[in-house]
Amino acid sequence: MSxxxxxRPLDWIDRELDRLAQQDLLRHRTTRTSxxxxxxxxxxxxxxxxxxxxxxGLAADMxxxxxxxxxxxxxxxxxxxxxxxxxxxxxxxxxxxxLAQFEGTESTLLFSSGFAANAGCVSALVGPGDVVxxxxxxxxxxxxxxxxxRADVRVYPHGDWRRLDRLAAKSKGCRRRLIxxxxxxxxxxxxxxxxxxxxVAERHEAxxxxxxxxxxxxxxxxxxxxxxxxGVEHRVHVRVGTLSKAIGSIGGxxxxxxxxxxxxxxxxxxxxxxxxxxxxCCAAAMAALDVIRNEPHRRVQLLDRxxxxxxxxxxxxxxxxTSESQIIPIVLGDAGRAVRLSERLRDEGFYVPAIRxxxxxxxxxxxxxxxxxxxGEEMIEGLLGALARLRTEFP
Ligand SMILES: *Cc1c(COP(=O)(O)O)cnc(C)c1O
Numbered sequence: 001m002s003x004x005x006x007x008r009p010l011d012w013i014d015r016e017l018d019r020l021a022q023q024d025l026l027r028h029r030t031t032r033t034s035x036x037x038x039x040x041x042x043x044x045x046x047x048x049x050x051x052x053x054x055x056x057g058l059a060a061d062m063x064x065x066x067x068x069x070x071x072x073x074x075x076x077x078x079x080x081x082x083x084x085x086x087x088x089x090x091x092x093x094x095x096x097x098x099l100a101q102f103e104g105t106e107s108t109l110l111f112s113s114g115f116a117a118n119a120g121c122v123s124a125l126v127g128p129g130d131v132v133x134x135x136x137x138x139x140x141x142x143x144x145x146x147x148x149x150r151a152d153v154r155v156y157p158h159g160d161w162r163r164l165d166r167l168a169a170k171s172k173g174c175r176r177r178l179i180x181x182x183x184x185x186x187x188x189x190x191x192x193x194x195x196x197x198x199x200v201a202e203r204h205e206a207x208x209x210x211x212x213x214x215x216x217x218x219x220x221x222x223x224x225x226x227x228x229x230x231g232v233e234h235r236v237h238v239r240v241g242t243l244s245k246a247i248g249s250i251g252g253x254x255x256x257x258x259x260x261x262x263x264x265x266x267x268x269x270x271x272x273x274x275x276x277x278x279x280x281c282c283a284a285a286m287a288a289l290d291v292i293r294n295e296p297h298r299r300v301q302l303l304d305r306x307x308x309x310x311x312x313x314x315x316x317x318x319x320x321x322t323s324e325s326q327i328i329p330i331v332l333g334d335a336g337r338a339v340r341l342s343e344r345l346r347d348e349g350f351y352v353p354a355i356r357x358x359x360x361x362x363x364x365x366x367x368x369x370x371x372x373x374x375x376g377e378e379m380i381e382g383l384l385g386a387l388a389r390l391r392t393e394f395p
Contacts, residue, residue: 024335025356035060038374040351047349048379050369055218055326056298057374058248058291064284071283079276083110084265087276095282096253102289103224103239103255109264112277114213114242114252115141119148120268121238121254122180125207126151130176133164133206135192137185142211146180148269158188161196168204177206183226184215187360187368189327191226198235209238217246218299218326223292246292249284251277298373302326305380306371312384313369316391321366329355329366330387332394338365341394348386 020026034041036059040049058064071091081087092110099108111117122145126132130151134142137158146153152174156164164179171177179201181192194210201208212225220228225241227233238260243251254264264271291298306326313320319331330352332338338354345352345367352367360366369383 024339027356038372038376038379042351045346045351047346047351048375048382049351050371050375050383051351051353052370052372053214053245054248054374055214055246055302055370055372056248056288056291057372058246058288061248061288061291063291064248064287067283067287068280071280075279077278077280079278081276082272082274083276084272089276089279091279091282092276095285098286098289099241099253099255102222102292103241104233105239105255105257107258107261108253108255109261109268109271110277110282111252111254111268111271112274113250114211114240114244115144116270116274117240117242117252117254118142118211119145120270121209121240121264122146122178123148123269124264124267125149125209125238126176126178129174130178131171131174132178132180133167134179135159135181135185137188138180138182139186139211139213142180142182151178158185159190159193161193161200164197165200165203168200168206171204177204178209179206180209181211182214183210183212184219184325184327186214186327187355187366188321188329189323189325190321191230191324194227194230194232194236198232201237202235207237208235209240210236211240213240213242213245213252214325214327216241217288217292218302223296223299243281243285243288247285247288249288250281251285302371302373305375305377309369309371309380309384313387316384316388318387318391326371328369328371330369331364331366333363333365335365337394338367341390342367344390344393345383345386348389350383350386352383 030042032042036052036054079087096108096110118141126149128150132146132151133154134146135158136155154167183192210227215225217223219226227236239255241253243249310320310328321329321331335356342352342354352369355368356365
């Protein structure tokens with residue numbers, strides 16, 4: 001045995017953690033002790049939670065749980081291999097077909113998460129000698145995909161399609177151009193200018209890839225997302241969705257042409273080199289798709305209530321930025337202020353997580369109110385009442 005008392009190569013971690021704590025940037029997990037729902041228990045705390053992406057209230061819906069139990073009884077739990085070996089089962093195929101029908105595309109491909117779908121898809125579409133353009137506020141998984149691709153990465157200011165247009169004009173010499181964007185931004189709750197982005201993509205012969213993670217099941221007449229909402233689906237070449245937010249299960253998917261999917265099956269590394277999802281996750285997603293088809297009032301009511309909540313927050317004098325969705329930031333600026341308001345609300349029975357750098361830019365710390373269909377009027381009124389009482393403490 002060697003002497004291990006002097007060689008401590010991980011000592012820097014404790015110093016870094018201390019530094020984060022001093023800056024109000026250290027994060028902790030709180031253990032949830034109830035199912036994921038609007039009425040939540042976190043360790044010994046109990047109250048109303050505005051801190052999930054379970055937008056349609058399906059994560060703990062018994063129809064999904066029953067579908068999982070049934071599928072597990074039939075086929076067992078584990079999938080045991082990557083989809084290219086023996087991991088791809090009939091139930092994955094059925095979900096991919098149903099998703100293609102739902103999305104109105106030729107084909108879809110399931111990944112083990114939305115993160116894997118984004119990282120795998122971007123890096124399969126572009127490489128060295130290509131250029132990828134991304135909105136500054138894109139999700140981390142899109143940025144990681146850009147880095148993995150080793151293509152030139154050009155970041156444009158949030159929503160600034162004019163700037164993108166000028167950047168793209170300078171990329172004539174590149175082999176391929178890819179524009180990637182969230183459709184509904186996860187922290188600001190605003191929408192990408194998809195019509196203008198589609199124009200830019202056409203003008204510069206670029207591929208347009210849109211990540212609908214927060215919009216699937218919520219936006220659009222049939223719940224397909226923002227591209228459906230603004231009528232540009234046919235101009236979006238690559239659409240990404242997640243099964244883990246409004247759909248209430250786990251997994252991600254890419255929707256597009258048959259050849260796009262075949263390419264990803266061959267070239268998307270997180271697809272090729274990772275075990276397939278347990279089939280039962282697909283059963284849950286199919287049960288959720290049924291709800292999305294048969295209960296459109298859920299998304300209508302959610303967006304309706306979100307609009308009224310935004311108006312009330314503005315009336316109380318809170319800064320809610322550019323939100324136009326069920327994701328509503330209350331911008332505090334300073335990380336410490338955001339943490340304190342979150343704590344005060346928790347004392348009042350409402351969980352609204354503080355979002356700090358590096359998730360948001362410096363000086364943009366906020367509370368992120370995530371509204372779901374399961375939040376009834378009295379819960380929303382309760383939150384507004386608590387915020388009104390706290391307003392003077394947080395000028
Ligand atoms: C959550 C999220 C993802 C990742 O999806 P998971 O299924 O949770 O891995 C991708 N893109 C955006 C914009 C997200 O908010």
